[in-house]
Amino acid sequence: MKHIIAVNAGPRKGWNTDLLIKSASEGAQAAGAEVEQIDLYSLEKFTGCRSCFSCKREPNFGKCIVADGLKDVLLKIRNADGLIIGSPNYLSDLTAEFRAFFERLIFQSLTYNREEPCCNTHFIPVVLIMTSNAPEGSYTELMNRYKGMFERFVGPCSTLTAGNTLQVKDYSIYNWTIFDPEAKFRSREEDFPGKLAAAYELGKSMISE
Ligand SMILES: Cc1cc2nc3c(=O)[nH]c(=O)nc-3n(C[C@H](O)[C@H](O)[C@H](O)COP(=O)(O)O)c2cc1C
Structure with a gap:
């Protein structure tokens, strides 16, 4: 049976x-x-x-040795058959937690060696999901950049973006004049189910393809 690791890089369950x-x-x-x-x-x-460079030479070549909360996550991904990773957009990028994870995941496989720039031999499919207040298409360049990095160091990457998300259940308690709460709820009801279906299909296709 294939084993997939799904990483939630957002704070809100x-x-x-x-x-x-x-x-x-x-x-x-x-x-x-x-x-x-x-x-x-x-x-x-x-x-x-942490720039220790232990992953750049034996006995830990290609492996991050930092023993903190990410250690087991990186190990699990090394043995997994696929990676689903999702993050909200925070200040025009993915979250700080995503970035920390991404640095550790990618840098261990990046060799600084012209002849063999990537030492990861266990490529796995990746599904990268981002949600944002801004409408879809606002962060195409950002997503393409992450997709490119995943494809170079982890494996073939599909992306899914969901824009114009519902950020809170009650907009009336904030003085957020840039939003149209009705449009937000409408988008949640009309657009978000399609995004859930698209995510489902991406998850399915990462196994069956
Ligand atoms: C700290 C912070 C920064 C944010 N910055 C942006 C931003 O730059 N662009 C954007 O479109 N949305 C931004 N948002 C909105 C979130 O990306 C959006 O609400 C997202 O869907 C939240 O995901 P969640 O519902 O899973 O928590 C920000 C939200 C927070 C809390």
Whole structure:
């Protein structure tokens, strides 16, 4: 049975990003895989790359040795058959927790060697999900950049973005004049189900293809 790791790089369980990750996971499960979800915000403290360069030579070539909350996550991904990763957009990028995870995941496989720039030999499919207030298409360049990095160092990457998300249940208690709450709720009802379905299909296809 294929084993998929699903990483939630957003803090809010049960909200947009988490729901899309769970839908992708359900798709993978329907195709016969087992899925383990890891919530980065629930892990013990971790950091981004510490620039120790232990991953750049033996005996730990290609492996991050930092023993914090991410250690087991990186190990699990090394043995997994696929990775689902989701993050909300925070200040025009993915979350700080995503970035720390991403630095550690990618840098261990980046060799600084012209002849063999990547030492990862266990390529796995990746589904990258991002949610944002901004409408879809606002972060195409950002997503393409992450997709490119995943494809160079982890494996073939499909992306899914869900824009114009519902950010809170009650907009009336904030003085947020840039939003149209009615349009937000409408988008949640009319557009978000399609995104959940698309996530499901991506999760499914990462197993069956
Ligand atoms: C700290 C912070 C920064 C944000 N910055 C952006 C941003 O730059 N662009 C954007 O479109 N949405 C931004 N958002 C909105 C979230 O990306 C959006 O509400 C997302 O769907 C939240 O995901 P969640 O419901 O899974 O928590 C920000 C939200 C927070 C809390």
